[in-house]
Amino acid sequence: MADNINDFHLFTQIVSAGSLTKAAMNLDSSPPAVSRRLAAMEARLGVKLIERNARHFQLTEAGGLLFERAQRILAEIQEAEEEAARHTDRLTGRLRIGAMLQLGRRRLAPDVAHFSEMHPDLQIEFVLSDAPMDIVEDDLDILFKIDVQPSSYVVARKMATSRLVLCATPDYLNRRGRPQKPDDLLEHDCLCLKRGSHVHKRWGVVENGVARDVQVTPRLVCNSGEVLYNWILGGYGIGQKFQWDIQEDLDSGRLEECLPEFEGEGITLYAVYPYRRYQPPKIGAFLDYVTALVKKSQGKGC
Incomplete structure (x- = not known):
């Protein structure tokens, strides 16, 4: 179900942007990554959603219906999460975090493990790679990275220098x-x-x-x-x-x-995550936790 929701979010971003290239820029991703995710979604559904070539980008009938329904579903999910968050401080669900290999292993891994102990109902997936990672293609909630392109569709939070x-x-x-x-x-x-x-x-x-x-x-x-x-x-x-x-x-x-x-x-390290009107509490809680630790660490010269 989480994958379906992420697909809906990606699809609405593509349609709103009007092109795969612009959607990729907005999402701090790459056109091939966005194209692959869209193709995988179409293959799973067994229907063409967008007619696209070098000069043409248009929703199919099925794509138009899905876009309208996806917008309503995402809005309802957001409203439901906002309501639920007002009644509990318990963090649940999945949190998928990506980072550079050595930074993740030496600096972030202990923090991730400790945060997991603080929130036992939260499932955390910690993805490390020396290869460039993509917040869309790698299906990440948070990506720690160095260079960030300005965008209204992703938030880049400064974490450390x-x-x-x-x-x-x-x-x-x-x-x-x-x-x-x-x-x-x-x-x-x-x-x-x-x-x-x-x-x-x-x-x-x-x-x-x-x-x-x-x-x-x-x-x-x-x-x-x-x-x-x-x-x-x-x-x-x-x-x-x-x-x-x-x-x-x-x-x-x-x-x-x-x-x-x-x-x-x-150089500056950023935590990048998709922009939403309502941000899941687990993202803010984790970044607040890491930010406090980074400030303490940098105070010691790291």
């Missing part, structure tokens, strides 16, 4: 020397992350008040942030990690920051 840190083990730096200026990185073994076909080998620094990139030559490349972290920790070279991923290693001395005086621009 951090920065990319160039780091290595003291053993590696004792063997190879500590870089004194950004261009010294060109003489080092650099460990790089790959996303899709793109290798992140342009490392941002700020030198003399001017932001610029240093294009390094990777010694090792991987599409897993966890593997990259283990390579850095193993002393194989210098790599880039988010500060929140390695703060404990920096504090303990297992890792050492390189070129801290040339640090690049900061």
Whole structure:
């Protein structure tokens, strides 16, 4: 039933937007992801809902009927949830949360487990991946991500700020020397992350008040942030990690920051979730809980 409701929500968003491309932008998703979800819905129902090609987007008769009914159903569900929420503080149902693998494993997983203990009637699914995740295609209630496109159909709640840190083990730096200026990185073994076909080998620094990139030559490349972290920790070279991923290693001395005086621009972590006039209490409760913990953590320098 939850999948049907999510399909109804997606379908009404597509129709209201007037195109798959605009709907994908509004939902902070991609056109292929939205198209696949729509095709799966049509296959499940056994009927064409929207006639679409490069120049044409029109509801079929069945699609028009479903759109009208779906709007009424979603409005009734929203009204019923609002009424129920006024009578209880108990969180129920399913909450599906997505996050980057290392952030999720090292930072969020304990918080998710503790929140589950606080709300035993709530089923939580915690989905982690090094690959880019999609709030529509991955059927998520909340997605923690770095870059967010403005939209009136999704809410992006700022959760934390951090920065990319160039780091290595003291053993590696004792063997190879500590870089004194950004261009010294060109003489080092650099460990790089790959996303899709793109290798992140342009490392941002700020030198003399001017932001610029240093294009390094990777010694090792991987599409897993966890593997990259283990390579850095193993002393194989210098790599880039988010500060929140390695703060404990920096504090303990297992890792050492390189070129801290040339640090690049900061980054922001957002929690993204679909916009609804009535937001399920479980989403707000979880984000309020995590926000409080993040503020406490950042107060300690994470």
